Amino acid sequence: MVYCNMTVMDQESQVLHHAASQFLDASARFAIREFGNGNINRTYLVTPAGHAEPFLLQRINTRVFRQPELVMQNIAKVMRHLDGRPTGPAAREGRRWEVPHVLLCSDGTDHCRTADGGFWRAQRYIAGTRTIDAVQHSGQAREVGYALGTFHAMLSDLPIDGLADTLPGFHVAPEYLAQYDRVLGAGAVPASEDEEWCASFIASHRDWVPVLEDARARGVLRLRPIHGDPKVNNILFDGETGHAVAMVDLDTLKPGLVQYDIGDCLRSSCNPDGEETPGWRDVRFDPVLGRAVLEGYLEVARAFFDDADFDFLPDSVRLIAFELGLRFFTDHLAGDTYFKVGRRGQNLARALVQLRLAQRIDERFEDLRDIVAALR
Numbered sequence: 001m002v003y004c005n006m007t008v009m010d011q012e013s014q015v016l017h018h019a020a021s022q023f024l025d026a027s028a029r030f031a032i033r034e035f036g037n038g039n040i041n042r043t044y045l046v047t048p049a050g051h052a053e054p055f056l057l058q059r060i061n062t063r064v065f066r067q068p069e070l071v072m073q074n075i076a077k078v079m080r081h082l083d084g085r086p087t088g089p090a091a092r093e094g095r096r097w098e099v100p101h102v103l104l105c106s107d108g109t110d111h112c113r114t115a116d117g118g119f120w121r122a123q124r125y126i127a128g129t130r131t132i133d134a135v136q137h138s139g140q141a142r143e144v145g146y147a148l149g150t151f152h153a154m155l156s157d158l159p160i161d162g163l164a165d166t167l168p169g170f171h172v173a174p175e176y177l178a179q180y181d182r183v184l185g186a187g188a189v190p191a192s193e194d195e196e197w198c199a200s201f202i203a204s205h206r207d208w209v210p211v212l213e214d215a216r217a218r219g220v221l222r223l224r225p226i227h228g229d230p231k232v233n234n235i236l237f238d239g240e241t242g243h244a245v246a247m248v249d250l251d252t253l254k255p256g257l258v259q260y261d262i263g264d265c266l267r268s269s270c271n272p273d274g275e276e277t278p279g280w281r282d283v284r285f286d287p288v289l290g291r292a293v294l295e296g297y298l299e300v301a302r303a304f305f306d307d308a309d310f311d312f313l314p315d316s317v318r319l320i321a322f323e324l325g326l327r328f329f330t331d332h333l334a335g336d337t338y339f340k341v342g343r344r345g346q347n348l349a350r351a352l353v354q355l356r357l358a359q360r361i362d363e364r365f366e367d368l369r370d371i372v373a374a375l376r
Contacts, residue, residue: 019120020046020057022105022112028052036131037233038249039339040064045125053125055103060111060119060251064338068119070164071251072110075102078225078253081158089150089300096238097150098126098246126246129236134274138292140242141269145296147235147244148227148265152258155225156304160255163225167252170228171260173209173323180330188333194352198329201355205362208322211315212259220308226261228252231268231275258309262297263316267324269293270317271357280352285360287367290317294375310376314368318361325354 020032028048035045035056042059060068082099103122105112111121135141169175180202190199215221227234229252236246268275270289277283294313298305328351331338336347361368 015114015116015118016044016057019059019112019114019118020044020122022107022120023055023057023103023122024048024052025106032057037133041251046122054127055125056123058121058123060121061340062117062119065166065251067164067166068111070166072102072121074163074166074253075250076110077162078155078158078250082154085154089153095243096241096245098129098236100124100126100246100248100250123248126236126248128239129245130239131233131236133233133276134272135232135269135289136272138288140237141289141292142296143237143242143244144232144235144265144269145293145298146300147247147296148230148261149297149299149301150244151227151230151247152224152261152301153304158225160223160225163253163255165254167228167254170252170254171226171256171323172213173319173326174213176323176326176330177206177209180326180333183330183333190333192348194348195329195333198325198348198351198355201359202322202326202329205322205358208315208319208358211319212257212312215308215312216257221257221259221312223255224258226254226256226258228254228256228261230261230265232265257316259312259316260320262294262313263318263320264324265297266290266293266317267321267354267357267361271353275350275353277353278349280349280356283353283356283360285357285364287364287371290368291371291375294371298375307376310372313372314365317368318358318365321354321358321361325351325358328354 016032020030024030030046030048032044032046036043040061044057045054046057047054060071062068065071079101101124102110103124104110111119113119135144190196212221227247229249230247234247234249235244236248237243238245270286271283272286273283328339328347332347332351339347341347
């Protein structure tokens with residue numbers, strides 16, 4: 001293992017080293033490598049020399065999270081809410097469940113800033129776990145649902161008036177449609193065949209967009225604490241048992257509709273080819289996996305579910321795939337200013353996958369209704 005040596009590092013590495021060192025003793029030596037494949041933040045695994053525990057270091061994307069202090073404030077509230085309490089349904093069943101606790105800097109704060117304006121935080125690394133990018137079988141899908149249900153159940157008594165809205169407009173589908181319209185109005189013109197397909201699909205399915213927000217405005221659905229981004233690779237699985245043991249990436253935690261969370265979890269789980277597949281025309285929605293996700297979820301979350309929550313589940317699955325495709329396509333047309341990309345066209349490829357998935361969900365919509373009806 002190679003440990004950091006300030007004399008041979010370029011400027012970027014020196015910034016990274018400085019950020020990591022704020023969460024360690026001044027004399028500590030450590031190794032750093034990039035970790036994970038998130039679309040927003042940059043994440044690194046820091047491994048100190050000796051017997052100290054490794055930890056995750058993240059540079060928060062302040063173009064996305066313009067008030068990162070609020071992100072940390074929300075996470076701190078959740079940690080205080082969970083501190084000293086049994087780990088929800090997992091404890092009753094004798095299962096492992098982990099909470100990704102934030103680590104403090106040497107000065108006692110929960111973040112640090114670097115000279116280049118970077119905002120950094122550190123979290124405990126949960127050993128013996130792995131992530132997946134696509135669900136492969138019903139047992140895995142059930143574990144995904146169990147993880148989200150456990151997360152919602154543990155936060156179901158957390159008052160939402162204590163949570164900041166870290167991303168105003170996040171998961172408010174009509175606002176994403178309005179943003180898309182503004183980008184088109186500013187002169188962005190779909191040109192390629194794939195861009196034309198996206199634009200045509202969005203134009204012919206705009207009526208899906210307001211369904212959840214209209215229900216919230218009428219008082220049919222209510223706000224609760226939500227994760228905000230419960231896709232499959234934000235769930236940690238035990239490397240030996242395969243059980244879900246944690247939900248990570250809590251930056252988008254905020255008051256919201258649990259339907260957005262469940263829809264996101266389902267659209268992420270029920271596309272066996274994953275979100276970055278190059279064969280977007282072959283994307284499919286697997287209702288067998290969908291049923292397994294909902295079974296796992298309701299096993300632990302049924303107690304706070306009501307009739308309206310069940311009523312809007314099918315719409316939420318279709319809508320969230322459409323919403324994410326809309327967001328990717330808008331970012332592509334705007335020049336890739338929001339989501340992290342490795343190449344030009346990556347956001348278009350992501351948009352094609354999600355919009356095709358929305359189309360496939362719509363084709364199986366009655367099957368989805370039947371599944372929800374059977375599980376009520």
